[in-house]
Amino acid sequence: MRVLVIGPSWVGDMVMSQSLYITLKQQYPEALIDVLAPAWCKPILERMPEVHQAIEMPLGHGDLNLLGRRALAKELKHQDYTHAFILPNSAKSALIPWFANIPVRTGWKGEMRYGLLNDLRPNKKAFQYMVERYVALAHPKKSMINSSSLGGIEHLPKPKLHIDSFTQNHTIEKFNLNRDRTIIGLCPGAEFGPAKQWPVEHYAAVADAMISQGKQIWLFGSPKDQATTEAIKYAISPENQAHIYDLAGRTSLIEAVDLLGACETVISNDSGLMHVAAAVGCKVIGVYGSTSPQYTPPLAEKLAIVHTDIECRPCFQRECPLGHLKCLKELDPQKVLDAYQSL
Incomplete structure (x- = not known):
């Protein structure tokens, strides 16, 4: 065949x-x-x-x-x-x-x-x-x-991308990263549109809390996401900024795959990188705005999905048709922190 x-x-x-x-x-x-x-x-x-x-x-x-x-x-x-x-x-x-x-x-x-x-x-x-x-x-x-x-979906084979430890370590060295602290990956971009993007201030609140708990943050994304990741980095408290690393637009896609593979947990909008994180064995927290996990959920072994329950979601629109983005703005950072604890 x-x-x-x-x-x-x-x-x-x-x-x-x-x-x-x-x-x-x-x-x-x-x-x-x-x-x-x-x-x-x-x-x-x-x-x-x-x-x-x-x-x-x-x-x-x-x-x-x-x-x-x-x-x-x-x-x-x-x-x-x-x-x-x-x-x-x-x-x-x-x-x-x-x-x-x-x-x-x-x-x-x-x-x-x-x-x-x-x-x-x-x-x-x-x-x-x-x-x-x-x-x-x-x-x-x-x-x-x-x-x-x-x-049932739970019985289907899950994607599993191969990670070569030598290549991964080389990539970590290339970007002057380390494994001294537990690594939490954040993927705050979404190619689909702004109705999928959890606000910068919410991501920053989660990053600040995680770093204060002794972890480090790696920010992932494409060149289009650089303004977003930079805003997150500088929205956290100055004393914690030494433990946040902005990789958006700096890595190739395959370098991002290897670096995601080094993360313990990845917090992501509904995006391609969310599915990559699941396929390299991370715990995944999927943040959903205008879309729904009822069609393309991340196929992670350990998974938490967070979203609001306002009546207008999911609308599956690229931009909020009502102009308020409540499905994202009203999704409190504490909900993501609680989901992390549950995993």
């Missing part, structure tokens, strides 16, 4: 897709699994032991480029793939396996995919969690009726 997976384009989704690869290897130990995905995904995929090869997708996200897809499919045809799993829902994501004449092409019913997929699954909404939707594709269509067919 030689498998081509058309992978997702978001960090969290890519991490969760590992559950599919684990399931396929359980069923077909000799299977070779290649994943076609954006270039930024390659280091993540290389930390998944189940993946034989990460193939860089040369076309931009959202770019139709029929000629480019046909040319790539012509190259991939020589790999003699027997199966393709198409994880995105778009029609264009199903074109390459179709152009490559891969015999079995499996995926959920999406936009105009009849014919492009010949193992079309029509009942995606019968599976509550995204990870269930991924894993269900590894099983025959007739046995995958709904979530109960899989026995």
Whole structure:
């Protein structure tokens, strides 16, 4: 069995897709699994032991480029793939396996995919969690009726990214970090939008309390998050600032993976880094605003979810449609500190 997976384009989704690869290897130990995905995904995929090869997708996200897809499919045809799993829902994501004449092409019913997929699954909404939707594709269509067919999310294989201790230690040294104190990671960014971002002052209150308890804080994020992480660092008491390290925008994604792997606990908005933290074995506290853990919860062994219960959430909007962001502002820092104690 030689498998081509058309992978997702978001960090969290890519991490969760590992559950599919684990399931396929359980069923077909000799299977070779290649994943076609954006270039930024390659280091993540290389930390998944189940993946034989990460193939860089040369076309931009959202770019139709029929000629480019046909040319790539012509190259991939020589790999003699027997199966393709198409994880995105778009029609264009199903074109390459179709152009490559891969015999079995499996995926959920999406936009105009009849014919492009010949193992079309029509009942995606019968599976509550995204990870269930991924894993269900590894099983025959007739046995995958709904979530109960899989026995519940707690029985599914959890993503587990490999951490090499030598590389991790080198990364810690590179950024002049240490393990002298217990490490708490904070991930205060959210690519989705501000309706997912817990306020700076709340993160700062948690950081201040943690440092006063003898811990250290590592701040993670992309270059877009630097203003946020810098504001958190300088909002805590001056005597505690020596124990907070701002890494946002300084690390590559794979360096962030290794550094998250050194954290005891990670406190994060609903973001890709939250799923990375779960996959490297951290305790995770997920902070939810406009979204809900009822679709893409972090698959951590030790997990706490915190949110408010105001009636307008979850709205799943990028920005608060009512303009008040109460779902985030009214989520008291003490609730997160209590969740930490419970873990």
